[in-house]
Amino acid sequence: MDPSNLTSLPEYSSEEDPQKLSAFSNVPDRPATQTYLQKYSPLEWSGYFDREDDICIPGSNDVFHVYVAGSEGPVVFCLHGGGYSGLSFALAASKIKEKARVVAMDLRGHGKSCTENDLDLSIETLSNDVLAVLKTAYGDTPPAVVLIGHSMGGSVAVHVAARKAISSLAGLIVVDVVEGTAVASLIHMQKILSSRMQHFPTIEKAIEWSVKGGSLRNIESARLSVPSTLKYDDSKKCYTYRTRLEETESYWRGWYEGLSEKFLSCSVPKLLLLAGTDRLDRALTIGQMQGKFQMVVVRHTGHAIQEDAPDEFASLVLNFVSRNRIGPHGIEILGLPRPQQ
Template sequence: MEVSSNLPSLPEENSQESKDLSSFPAVPDRPATQSSLQKYSPLDWKGYFDQEEDVTIAGSNDVFHVYTAGSQGPVVFCLHGGGYSGLSFALAASKIKEKARVVAMDLRGHGKSSTDNDVDLSIETLCDDVLAVLKTMYGDSPPAIVLVGHSMGGSIAVHAAAKKVIQSLAGLIVVDVVEGTAMASLIHMQKILSSRMQYFHTIEKAIEWSVKGGSLRNVESARLSVPSTLSYNDLKKCYTYRTPLEETERYWKGWYEGLSEMFLSCPVPKLLLLAGTDRLDRSLTIGQMQGKFQMVVVRHTGHAIQEDVPDEFASLVLNFISRNRIGPHGVEVFVNHRSNENSAGSSTRQVLVTGIYV
């Protein structure tokens, strides 16, 4: 789960990033220069996705906002982490749409989606939401679908796949979430959530903090995704987080408990993208050695792999589609394979997670 638009991930005790995270809020605000305002100004999604639409679920007041891109090929259906939004995948979508379709939804309580109970972030409810959106969008004849989930969204993707009700499900990609590491981080979550910067006088300040004290490392992606994770507080006359993650603690354990075995049991091709080999727990280590899924360690990135290195993320997704011959009707998508895929034993740089497992 991740805080805010970026759940700061578990900083290590003596790391420089940990120092930055704790000290940043204490630094007095300096007057923003025109250049800094321009550097951190919001970007419009229209240069990356093709359309946005609201998906209304029959028999309810639930309306889910989705961003779409591309017109042919399988559907890469993207689920963001806790505190993020569908725009977390904007930069990657602009590349993926050249070979496949992309759909990125704002989950319940996030972005522009609206439901009767925005704080019900139980894994059961979130999973049902995703299945309902897929059913509403594609009816009884869905195209080939590859579920992609980051952090909390990765858990939702696994649970949705494990239900075995998506008849055209052709692949599962989980981004930087592992049961063992996530469960161990739960005791630190409230502390991390409370230590982040809570209020911002401008959206530009929120974007700036997200890359200087938060979990994002790509300024362009932050300019796209961070505004959608904020809401304006009329009482305090400033911006704060759209999603009150600190109020959802009762659901955290359910997101990750049993996740590794459930992931291994999903009967479709699987890819696990990690920011560091230290993430693997025992079940996944054994499963990876047995060849039950493909694993790639993405170097020089933080927790939000799809935002930090969107070009590499898009290539990995398209390579996965190509290798497994996933298409609208089983038609292969041809993509040049890159040699950046590493197994657990590969030489990789240990990367500090800069966002919580939301």
């Protein structure tokens, strides 16, 4: 090549588009990284529920806190597990409210509810609380109600349904609680409770622990539900658990003994959601073979199915409502007119 021709070659300055220099320079921008506080910061319930209410029970000083979503359809009344709160159902409620009303209650000794005896978690008292809230909220003409209960709340839902005190009860959904497994695990419960991290310097640390070392797997749900399970201890200058479950051991066996037979005896449509097939006891295995209830195993979740897989949980609930033709006033047969308002 004639060296004199080199002067005619194009020159690249440092100011030109670097992408023209090399294909390897065409690197996409890195996504913005979340700071620790952003990743584990609390979320507001208002992004998921439509409102919150305090329900004062006549003749007592008991005030129960509820979160409400939706304006049409049957009432999906949600009862959380021991140590959780009504916000355990927040992510699922934001989906269910498109076709049904959702009411998630903070049980006695949990969340923002305040009662004369927060440590009385006997199954009788918890069941009476649910019935009192329904009575106060809806009077003698309640809309169709589908009871959903997770863990301890599942036991409460079954006992409430078995009492046949809700004239408009149209369905029962129990989430990851089976009598045989629950009773067998009671001897380990105190050890499990004591092994939890007990004190948190910040709410963000509590949220982080609940996902990394606790029972939750969904960060978004943990950011919603975990703050409502804590209270600030001024003397220790840290956050501790709102519910003192370790002091309620005398009530634990009452939550679960006889649960399977009570569940099977309920005459309304029933759905059992489990995180694993190994949790069915003998009575439920026989009942399931006889077609007495529907069962779905939701895999790849932990104990709190509604928090770990909220979209799937919401779909299962809405499918249950649709499959059993549960309308705002109760069971509706297709082809017949709905009752007048």
